[in-house]
Each structure stands twice: as structure tokens, then as C-alpha cells.
Amino acid sequence: MSMHHVEKITGVGDPQCFEGEAGKPRFKEGDRVRIKDRPDIFYTRCQMFTRGAIGEVAVVTHESVPPEDEAWENEQAPAEWFYIVRFRMQDLWGDYPSTYPNDTLQTEFSERWLEPA
Amino acid sequence: MAEEHSHKAAPMVDEVSDYEVLETAVRELAIEKGLFSAEDHRRFAEYAHSLGPLPAARLVAKAWKDPEFKKLALEDGIKASLEVGVDWINDAPTGFGTPSDYTDLRVLEDTPQVKHVVVCTLCSCYPRPILGHSPEWYRTPNYRRRLVRWPRQVLSEFGLQLPADMDIRVEDSNQKCRFLVLPMQPEGTEDWSEEELAQIVTRDCMIGVALPHPDRKADDPRPVHPAVHPVEHHDH
Numbered sequence: 001m002s003m004h005h006v007e008k009i010t011g012v013g014d015p016q017c018f019e020g021e022a023g024k025p026r027f028k029e030g031d032r033v034r035i036k037d038r039p040d041i042f043y044t045r046c047q048m049f050t051r052g053a054i055g056e057v058a059v060v061t062h063e064s065v066p067p068e069d070e071a072w073e074n075e076q077a078p079a080e081w082f083y084i085v086r087f088r089m090q091d092l093w094g095d096y097p098s099t100y101p102n103d104t105l106q107t108e109f110s111e112r113w114l115e116p117a
Numbered sequence: 118m119a120e121e122h123s124h125k126a127a128p129m130v131d132e133v134s135d136y137e138v139l140e141t142a143v144r145e146l147a148i149e150k151g152l153f154s155a156e157d158h159r160r161f162a163e164y165a166h167s168l169g170p171l172p173a174a175r176l177v178a179k180a181w182k183d184p185e186f187k188k189l190a191l192e193d194g195i196k197a198s199l200e201v202g203v204d205w206i207n208d209a210p211t212g213f214g215t216p217s218d219y220t221d222l223r224v225l226e227d228t229p230q231v232k233h234v235v236v237c238t239l240c241s242c243y244p245r246p247i248l249g250h251s252p253e254w255y256r257t258p259n260y261r262r263r264l265v266r267w268p269r270q271v272l273s274e275f276g277l278q279l280p281a282d283m284d285i286r287v288e289d290s291n292q293k294c295r296f297l298v299l300p301m302q303p304e305g306t307e308d309w310s311e312e313e314l315a316q317i318v319t320r321d322c323m324i325g326v327a328l329p330h331p332d333r334k335a336d337d338p339r340p341v342h343p344a345v346h347p348v349e350h351h352d353h
Contacts, residue, residue: 009213013195013206013220015293045291047238049265061294062221082292084223089285093266099281105265107238107289 005075015064021079022063026111031057033085034117035109043071046113054117055087058106066110080110160210169249170320173297175201176247177323178314180224181302187226194222194297203247218245219293225286225325226299232283233298234272234325236264237290244295248323255324265289275326288325298325305331 009017027033037051045067061082064070069077089096089103096103148155176197180187190197195205205220206213214220222244225233237243238261243251254260264271268285272278279285288296300322306314316334321327 006211006213011206011212013214015219015221016206045239047289047291059223061223061292064293067292082294084294086286089268089287100269100284102284103268103286104284105287105289108292108294110292 002073002075005073015062015082018063018065018079020063022081022111025060025081025083027057027060027081027083027114027116029057029060032117033057033083033114035085036113036115038113040068044068046109047107049092050085050087050107050109053087053091055085055091057083058086059084061108064110066112080112082108082110083114084108085114157210164208164210165215165245165250168245170323171315172198172201172203173244173247173320173323174315174318175311176224176297177299177318178311180299181314182311187299190224190299191226194224194295195220197224198222198247201247205246208246215245217242218295221294222247222297223294224297224299225288227301227325229301230284231286232279232325233286233288233296234264234268235288235290235296235298236261238262238265239291242290242295244297248297248320252320252324272326275321277327298323300325300329303329303331 005014032054033056034054035046035050035052038046040046061084063079063081065075065077066080069075084106085108086104086106088101089105090098090101092105144158147153148158176190179201180190180197186197186200189200198205205218205222209215225235227233236255240261241251241256243255245251260271265287268287269279272285290296300318302314303317306317317329317331319327319329319333322329
């Protein structure tokens with residue numbers, strides 16, 4: 001965490017300090033999205049079990065520098081919108097019991113990981 | 118010799134893990150480098166150790182009693198936290214919260230149809246400013262790997278068997294949002310005060326692995342049971 005970042009977030013909060021930096025969100029609640037299987041080098045928060053899966057945007061959460069940049073203190077990288085995406089368990093795990101077709105899992109992505117489905 | 122003493126337990130108390138050595142080394146280097154002072158470190162450690170689940174229990178109880186407050190909690194968890202005495206941004210000595218607790222709290226409302234449960238598959242993200250430190254099991258690979266894969270089995274290991282027609286929603290806390298489960302208010306507690314209600318909202322209820330129960334309070338006395346198979350051969 002750089003001194004620049006500390007100054008930016010003090011008294012404001014993180015992610016609040018990135019408000020207004022990412023423009024207009026590309027997706028909205030209810031949109032169907034596919035998780036891209038992008039390469040990642042050394043650090044990501046995009047879990048392997050979601051790669052390629054299709055889900056639905058549940059919440060458009062906030063703007064922030066993505067962790068893939070933040071992890072290297074690349075805090076000048078542009079902020080992105082973040083989204084909580086809802087998946088049906090059966091779409092993530094092939095053998096999830098069909099007795100529970102409506103069980104779901106939600107997890108969060110920055111915009112670079114999503115494409116319309 | 119080794120065989121002869123193989124029944125002896127390995128020393129536990131005096132062992133220092135590699136991570137503890139690493140933490141001490143990094144902390145001392147940071148102090149020498151002037152990144153923060155030993156006094157800063159002490160103040161922060163004291164703040165961290167003062168945290169616990171009681172404010173979150175009050176938030177839940179207040180949301181049960183007051184529909185307007187519940188609306189606020191669901192819309193803006195950080196603002197709602199202020200009403201139970203937790204300022205996510207300014208309470209910590211840093212002035213911006215803790216370095217790993219980002220300040221976006223999301224309250225997940227259980228319904229008769231949907232039960233929420235929280236995990237961090239990546240490591241240990243947890244709403245510490247309002248819920249205190251996470252239990253040890255929350256950080257284990259076992260819980261983190263299995264909850265996203267077999268949530269019903271894992272919940273039943275906690276003693277929570279959900280009916281088949283109730284849906285589970287696992288929330289993987291992998292970015293800057295932090296999550297708190299707002300469980301359903303149990304039947305028979307309709308005329309309870311906010312304070313009484315807060316006493317039945319335990320930490321596990323707010324992670325989502327347990328349900329609040331009118332006859333089970335966070336500070337109930339814990340009965341001590343005699344051992345079923347008392348240890349007979351130990352050397353002290």
C-alpha cells in the first residue's frame with residue numbers, strides 16, 4: 001500500500017475512494033454473463049471454478065482498481081466496475097445433485113473478466 | 118530410544134512457526150525503516166483485539182425490530198453499522214479501516230426460500246470491524262474448498278440440516294465486499310426487546326452456518342461433561 005494510496009483512502013474508505021473513476025458500468029443487474037478464461041500472471045481473484053461458466057449479474061457493487069493490478073501496487077491502473085455474479089450450482093459442478101436445482105453460488109468479478117452470454 | 122519414547126507428545130507450547138518468525142522480521146524491519154512506529158503497531162493490535170461479534174448481533178436485532186433500519190442495512194451496510202456504533206472507516210487507528218477489511222459491507226437477507234452462507238475461498242475475507250475475528254475453521258482449506266462444492270453436507274456437519282425445498286446461496290467473499298447474513302427472526306420472539314433478540318444472534322448465525330434459536334444465547338453457560346473415556350496413561 002503506497003503513501004499515495006493511503007492519502008487517497010484516509011477518511012474516505014476503499015473502495016469509496018474510486019467512485020466516479022470507471023465511467024458507465026457495461027453490465028446491469030439481471031444480465032447473463034460468461035466468465036472469461038483469461039491468462040493471469042502470479043495473482044488473480046478470479047477462481048478457476050468459475051472460468052467459462054455462465055451466470056447472472058446479481059449486484060453492481062462498486063468501482064475499484066482490479067486486484068491483478070493492485071497486488072503489484074499498480075494503483076495508477078484504471079478503476080473498473082465490480083459485479084456480484086450468481087451461478088446455479090449445477091452450472092458450476094457437473095455432478096451437483098439434481099434434488100437441489102435452485103442452489104446458487106455468488107462471487108465477485110471485475111469487469112475485465114465478464115462477457116455477455 | 119526413539120521407539121521407547123514414541124508415546125510422548127511433541128512439544129507444542131514452545132514451537133514458533135515460520136510465519137511467526139516472518140511476521141516478527143517484517144514488523145521489525147518496517148519499524149526500523151520508519152514505515153510505522155512500534156507505538157503505531159501496538160495501538161493497531163489493541164484495536165484489532167477489541168473487535169467482537171456483538172455490534173453485528175445488534176445490527177441484526179435492530180433490523181428485525183425496525184423495518185426502516187432493515188432497509189438501510191440492506192442498502193448500505195457501512196451506514197447501518199454507524200447505528201450500532203461501528204465506523205468502518207474512522208474507528209481503526211489508520212483512519213481508513215484495516216488494511217485488509219475494505220469498507221463495503223453487504224447484508225444478505227435470508228428468506229423462507231433462501232438461506233445464505235458466507236465463505237472466502239481465497240483466504241479469510243470476513244467483516245472484522247463488525248463481527249470480530251473469524252473462527253479458526255472459517256480459514257481452513259477444508260471449509261473453504263468444501264463449502265462451495267458440497268454446501269449441504271458441510272452445513273449438516275455444523276448441525277444445520279436444511280429442508281430440500283429451501284435453497285442454499287453460498288456467498289464467496291473474494292473481492293472488496295464483506296458479507297453478513299441477516300437470518301430469519303425465529304418464531305416465538307415477536308415481542309422480545311432488541312437487547313434480548315441480540316443475545317440469540319450468535320457469530321455462526323451471521324456467517325450462515327447456524328440459525329438463531331430462542332433458547333440458545335451467545336453467553337449461555339457451557340456445561341462441563343465428564344470424559345467418556347478418561348485418559349489413564351499420561352506422564353504428569
